[in-house]
Each structure stands twice: as structure tokens, then as C-alpha cells.
Amino acid sequence: MILLGPPGAGKGTQARMLEEDFGLVQLSTGDLLRAAVAAGTDAGRKAKAVMEAGQLVSDDIVLAILKDRMAQPDVARGIILDGFPRTAAQAAALDALLAEAGQKVTAAVSLEVDDDAMVARVSGRYTCAACGEGYHDEFKQPARAGVCDKCGGTAFKRRADDNAETVRERLTAYHAQTAPLIAHYDSQSVLERVPAMGSIAGIRAMLADIVGRVSA
Ligand code: AP5
Numbered sequence: 001m002i003l004l005g006p007p008g009a010g011k012g013t014q015a016r017m018l019e020e021d022f023g024l025v026q027l028s029t030g031d032l033l034r035a036a037v038a039a040g041t042d043a044g045r046k047a048k049a050v051m052e053a054g055q056l057v058s059d060d061i062v063l064a065i066l067k068d069r070m071a072q073p074d075v076a077r078g079i080i081l082d083g084f085p086r087t088a089a090q091a092a093a094l095d096a097l098l099a100e101a102g103q104k105v106t107a108a109v110s111l112e113v114d115d116d117a118m119v120a121r122v123s124g125r126y127t128c129a130a131c132g133e134g135y136h137d138e139f140k141q142p143a144r145a146g147v148c149d150k151c152g153g154t155a156f157k158r159r160a161d162d163n164a165e166t167v168r169e170r171l172t173a174y175h176a177q178t179a180p181l182i183a184h185y186d187s188q189s190v191l192e193r194v195p196a197m198g199s200i201a202g203i204r205a206m207l208a209d210i211v212g213r214v215s216a
Helices: 011-022 029-039 042-052 059-070 073-077 088-100 115-123 164-178 181-187 200-214
Strands: 002-004 025-028 079-082 108-112 125-128 134-136 191-195
Touching: 002 011, 002 181, 011 025, 011 079, 011 134, 011 200, 025 029, 025 059, 025 073, 029 042, 029 059, 029 079, 042 059, 059 088, 088 181, 108 181, 108 200, 115 125, 115 164, 181 191, 191 200
Parallel strands: 002 079, 002 108, 025 079, 108 191
Antiparallel strands: 125 134
């Protein structure tokens, strides 16, 4: 299952909930790239400046890290792709990779949001430094201030690319290079459009309906 949507649409938030609800595995190329940057690998060094500028990392780097991750055994449970594919070349490579394994995309969900609201959503975001649980200054605070609901951690962090200027660059990249994939998956009859300006819980319920329907 693919989650498509601009920065701040809720891909990561909902992917983590789908993991909890259905035992699927979230595979976020953004998270994999940030791990490569933190580890100082060759791919990470090349990706760092590109990500901080809000542009897309080259297809060859992204496909290499994705293939490594997809070679791990847990993906047999079913994958939620969060932030991948993002270009026509990535979509073609994914189709080929899945076909090799006798698989195909089950559903491509387009989370439909207003761009104007995304700058506020992304600028207010922070995550638990220990477990990665996501929060928001206004929309999703921990039940106990300063304590992660999930793991009890007390240290939180913000992403280097979560500032208003970079978010606008990321929105531009999304509309130029990724939004055309909506038509690609529509032509494969796997597209699901989900209005994603409502509550996190409401969107979770809509996605649960889709998973139930496509896996029946
Ligand atoms: P990536 O990490 O994928 O970032 P993104 O696509 O810009 O998406 P975000 O993580 O910002 O948003 P999200 O949709 O996950 O929203 P979230 O759930 O956190 O990519 C980062 C960079 O890596 C890219 O710019 C690029 O350089 C590179 N990259 C990654 N993949 C690549 C690829 N395939 N090819 C090339 N380059 C690649 O929600 C945001 C906030 O809003 C949170 O605080 C959340 O709590 C809150 N929120 C969520 N839902 C709601 C709601 N319904 N109402 C109110 N608040 C909400």
C-alpha cells in the first residue's frame, strides 16, 4: 500500500497507525535517508544538502536504500510505503521490483489536503528522540507534557527541513514530480482518494476501511 501526499499530509502519522492496527511494516524513504545522514554513509553525505534544500534525492540513491530495506524478511507482512515512490522513474522501478516477487501495488492512497495548511502542520511537528512517535505543538500533544505517550521518553527533536521556507520548496517538488503519480495509479485502478483535512482519528478510520476492503 502506498501513501501519497504533500509534506504534512499525514503519511507518517497514518503509516505508524496502520502498523499498529494491521501489523503492516512502514517503509519511509525519508526515515531511511535521515538514518543514512545520521550514520554518515556515502548515500547520507550525498543526500544531506539536497534534503535540507527541500529537493528530491536522486532516484539511484533512493532506490538503493529501498531495495536494501525490502530485502529484509519482515516486509513479507505487507508494506506501507510512506514517501515512496516520488517520481515516475521510482514508480516504474517499484512496479518492476514487485513483479519480480510476484506482487503488485494493492492500493495507492492519495491524502488530499490544502497546501496552505501544510506549512503550519510541518513547522509545528516534533518527534520523540527515543521511539520516533510524532507530535505537534497544536494538533497532537503528549497526554503528559514533555513525556512520550508511547515509550515514556522525555527528549524530543525537530527535523532540519521543517521550516516554512523549506516546506514551500518541498510542496513545489511534490506538485512537479510526485502528484503526477496519482494519475499513474488511477490508470492501474488502485487509486483511493482520502480527504485528509479532518481529524487524525477520522482519517485513520477511512484508511482502516480501505485496508479491510482491499485485503478482503
Ligand atoms: P519525508 O520524510 O518523506 O517528508 P515529506 O514527504 O515531506 O513528508 P513529511 O514527513 O513532512 O509529512 P507527512 O505526510 O509524513 O506528515 P506527518 O504525518 O509527519 O521526506 C523528506 C525529504 O527526504 C524529502 O524532501 C526529500 O529530500 C527526501 N526524500 C524522501 N523520500 C524520497 C524519495 N522517495 N525520493 C527522493 N527524495 C526523497 O504530519 C505532519 C504533522 O502534522 C505532524 O506533527 C502530525 O502530528 C500533524 N498531523 C498529521 N495529520 C494531521 C491531521 N489530520 N490534522 C492535524 N495535524 C495532523
